């Protein structure tokens with residue numbers, strides 16, 4: 276099947292299909308069936324007509340994913356990272372279908388082999404007794420619906436896979452290379468050692484370091500925030516405290532298996548999420564099931580400032596006292612944890628400098644609460660969308676226009692994801708009472724047996740993994756296709 280003037284055309288099928296647009300302008304799944312008629316052409320990567328020299332600042336998940344997306348299209352990419360060794364802080368991370376689809380398309384699969392877990396379900400549980408109050412089937416349902424897996428993975432494995440793919444695709448990565456200054460007009464960067472590097476485009480994927488403050492300050496000896504953001508937005512927009520922090524920890528799977536009351540949690544690869552009472556506990560297996568990841572979100576007061584591990588562990592147990600006995604048993608197996616203050620960046624109106632030669636992406640542009648598990652996924656989409664927008668430029672003259680389309684598309688998508696993440700915080704943290712009861716009643720169809728289920732509610736849910744509209748928008752989104760659509764419908 277070939278594409279002619281934005282329409283499908285396929286020999287004998289042409290008469291029936293030729294009026295269908297490849298990418299309609301309105302939200303619809305009605306043309307999804309056409310995918311089955313398309314040849315498997317995704318592995319054939321065409322090089323961009325305009326090959327650029329691109330600098331990426333920051334080798335976090337966002338910077339490395341962007342390096343992969345750009346290098347595979349033939350751009351010359353160099354990543355500068357301030358840390359003197361590469362790595363990721365924290366343990367587990369979810370890789371939802373909207374990012375997994377892109378990463379697998381680029382060839383990350385071979386580097387993830389034996390590292391990822393594909394959970395069967397996300398199970399929402401009542402805080403007090405662990406009763407199942409909501410459930411989304413990820414495998415096989417989500418995989419089939421969104422044409423991509425939902426993975427959970429150790430951050431270190433994910434980061435290493437991206438690094439190796441970036442190198443394989445021809446990107447260069449320089450460590451111990453802290454960027455001290457940007458010149459957005461040339462554009463160029465100046466490193467701490469005084470060296471200046473110029474390029475056609477500079478991509479700042481320098482994160483929101485305030486999020487990682489305590490630990491990063493230890494690692495890299497600084498607590499500054501994205502310097503590029505100030506240049507792009509023209510103002511110093513600091514991230515806001517959310518009043519929440521998260522304990523991040525892993526538990527030895529063998530210890531869980533040894534306790535018959537909690538062994539069930541590692542028997543099936545599920546994401547289990549206890550919610551209520553101003554807090555939540557997100558848990559899932561990582562490292563092919565060899566480790567068990569926990570993120571325990573709780574209110575943080577300005578007085579919680581201890582750095583003593585025994586005191587932090589004690590405080591963590593206090594926060595979840597009175598919760599499901601089984602969860603408390605798992606928490607008692609945590610012997611070390613990181614306490615992570617959670618920040619939110621206010622929506623900013625542009626990620627593109629006026630010069631069109633410096634852009635922001637990832638947490639530096641749109642740090643969000645981790646409650647949709649989409650922060651890194653948005654950074655990966657940013658990179659995918661950028662590479663695709665540049666790919667659609669047929670000459671250097673068109674690059675400006677493509678970057679503006681990228682900017683509008685990404686600002687809307689990421690600010691909506693910031694909002695969805697905050698909404699999850701509210702939905703999950705209701706105190707017991709009328710709102711919590713109404714929420715649980717509205718999710719009941721997900722767990723009730725067929726006879727007692729009120730199917731009139733099916734399709735809408737306060738569980739945003741199950742809610743049909745939200746999940747299609749969130750997980751069904753293809754960042755490359757969306758850029759294609761925006762370019763197709765842009766005014767010439």
Ligand SMILES: Cc1cc2nc3c(=O)[nH]c(=O)nc-3n(C[C@H](O)[C@H](O)[C@H](O)COP(=O)(O)OP(=O)(O)OC[C@H]3O[C@@H](n4cnc5c(N)ncnc54)[C@H](O)[C@@H]3O)c2cc1C
Pocket residue numbers: 332333334335336337338355356357358367368369370452453454455480481482483484521523570615636637638639645648649650651652653654
């Ligand atoms: C508790 C928690 C759970 C989360 N769970 C998920 C999840 O399940 N799924 C998901 O998709 N997301 C999740 N996230 C969000 C995700 O971790 C972040 O969105 C993502 O890691 C951001 O990547 P980044 O590359 O934009 O920034 P960073 O990871 O912060 O990387 C920025 C890099 O730039 C470097 N840098 C900064 N300044 C300079 C400079 N001047 N010169 C050179 N280098 C520089 C830094 O050293 C760093 O390596 C979670 C976040 C938290 C806190």
